[in-house]
Amino acid sequence: MQDFGQAFSLAFHLLWTADADLMEIIGLSLRVSLIAMAVSCAIALPIGAALGMSRFRGRGALIILLNAMMGLPPVVVGLCVYLMLSRAGPFGWLGLLYTPTAMIIAQSILITPIIAALSRQVIEDLHGEYAEQFRSMCVPVRTAIATLLWDARYSLLTVALAGFGRAVAEVGAVIIVGGNIDHLTRVMTTAIALETSKGDLALALALGMVLLLIALVINAGVMALRMTATRYSYA
Amino acid sequence: MLDTITRYEGRDAVGIDGADEPPVLPCDARGLCFEAGGELLIDHVDLKLGSGAVTVIMGPNGAGKTILVRLLHGMLEPSAGEILWGGRTLCEETRKRQAMVFQTPVLLRRSVEANIAFALRLHGENGHARCMQTLEEAGLADKARQPARLLSGGERQRLAIARALAADPEVLFLDEATASLDPGSVLAIEETVLSARDRGVKIIFITHDIGQARRLGDDIVFMHQGRIVERAPASEFFEHPASRAARDYLAGRIVL
Numbered sequence: 001m002q003d004f005g006q007a008f009s010l011a012f013h014l015l016w017t018a019d020a021d022l023m024e025i026i027g028l029s030l031r032v033s034l035i036a037m038a039v040s041c042a043i044a045l046p047i048g049a050a051l052g053m054s055r056f057r058g059r060g061a062l063i064i065l066l067n068a069m070m071g072l073p074p075v076v077v078g079l080c081v082y083l084m085l086s087r088a089g090p091f092g093w094l095g096l097l098y099t100p101t102a103m104i105i106a107q108s109i110l111i112t113p114i115i116a117a118l119s120r121q122v123i124e125d126l127h128g129e130y131a132e133q134f135r136s137m138c139v140p141v142r143t144a145i146a147t148l149l150w151d152a153r154y155s156l157l158t159v160a161l162a163g164f165g166r167a168v169a170e171v172g173a174v175i176i177v178g179g180n181i182d183h184l185t186r187v188m189t190t191a192i193a194l195e196t197s198k199g200d201l202a203l204a205l206a207l208g209m210v211l212l213l214i215a216l217v218i219n220a221g222v223m224a225l226r227m228t229a230t231r232y233s234y235a
Numbered sequence: 236m237l238d239t240i241t242r243y244e245g246r247d248a249v250g251i252d253g254a255d256e257p258p259v260l261p262c263d264a265r266g267l268c269f270e271a272g273g274e275l276l277i278d279h280v281d282l283k284l285g286s287g288a289v290t291v292i293m294g295p296n297g298a299g300k301t302i303l304v305r306l307l308h309g310m311l312e313p314s315a316g317e318i319l320w321g322g323r324t325l326c327e328e329t330r331k332r333q334a335m336v337f338q339t340p341v342l343l344r345r346s347v348e349a350n351i352a353f354a355l356r357l358h359g360e361n362g363h364a365r366c367m368q369t370l371e372e373a374g375l376a377d378k379a380r381q382p383a384r385l386l387s388g389g390e391r392q393r394l395a396i397a398r399a400l401a402a403d404p405e406v407l408f409l410d411e412a413t414a415s416l417d418p419g420s421v422l423a424i425e426e427t428v429l430s431a432r433d434r435g436v437k438i439i440f441i442t443h444d445i446g447q448a449r450r451l452g453d454d455i456v457f458m459h460q461g462r463i464v465e466r467a468p469a470s471e472f473f474e475h476p477a478s479r480a481a482r483d484y485l486a487g488r489i490v491l
Contacts, residue, residue: 126344129341133341138330147343151345234345
């Protein structure tokens, strides 16, 4: 228990003094996960919108597949990306293995189905509301997709947050493709795993607290935004 | 049957903005049928609509009024028959020169002004001034920045009509657009509709309100069981309804 208490106090100290190593790890984690979220949103939101709006043969099966992919095992994704990016793999020539870019790719693959599946539901509900008016106004498909995405932006922000949460808390894939290299690919989750295995609980706890704090701040911010939007009937 | 109503001249072959576009009107629906779930909901309807004037479509619930209007507007595909607008089959260009207002207005989750701007952009128009002019005419200029979904029921419907009229349609369909609104809102909407008619917009108005049909209608189309059972100028229809169904309807009896 005493070790535990010491670890907590050390963790607070590291945070309070803005320890350089700690800040570097936090910065890289946020950068990798935010870029992964942005990339995934750019891919998944139009897919979700198109799937939410359209009716075609096999749509149900596609939705089931998409929903199932929300539970992609990170280590399997990591392994697949590793195989693709390793020297012997088809994209080995890019030299991306053990770089933050490889981690971004792995995280993007992990969260794209999550964002696509959740946004599909949001867009489908809104499209149910707008569809008749759109048909009457002869709204082109691209305009309809853009309109739905814009008008559902507050709900979609929550969807993006779900993707970010999954990305930032993920360890299995990034440790395989990033390699947890100090000052290069070490992020919060891989550092926590490493420091815990080394018995350095202070840094691990400090990183854990930062992870929780980030989740808390982002959730609170999005909730406040959504509440404001709901109050003014924009959501 | 009336072929055309000549009281209002309506628009000629020149489009709203002066471009040479073929006229949308007259509308000529022939042998129109619509079947759903094995039931014939629209049963061999023939209907001609001339330019200008307000055509009111009346009839008991389930008569097929809404389906007929949706068929005419191209929102539904007929099971049989054809619809010609200006002598041509209904195409997207023709549909873009029409607008429809539903009983429950569907407003975008945006500001009042943004709802108008959206409709204008679809027709290649932009500009705050144009939006504000439209809102002035609808009496909603002071609410331009307000979220559209916070408007009252009457204001929402006025906005929906203003949005429909923003792009200067040649034909405006209104499907029970004043149902469940207070008398003040109903009158405001009727004024807007009559003003649009005076500008040459063809109005096709579905209503159950007999008083409203008297106030607005230039000619009445009375439907029952998926068929048009009577069509006459408004004064003639209300004074001497020819069909038993129309007589029962106007007398407030159950229409069999």
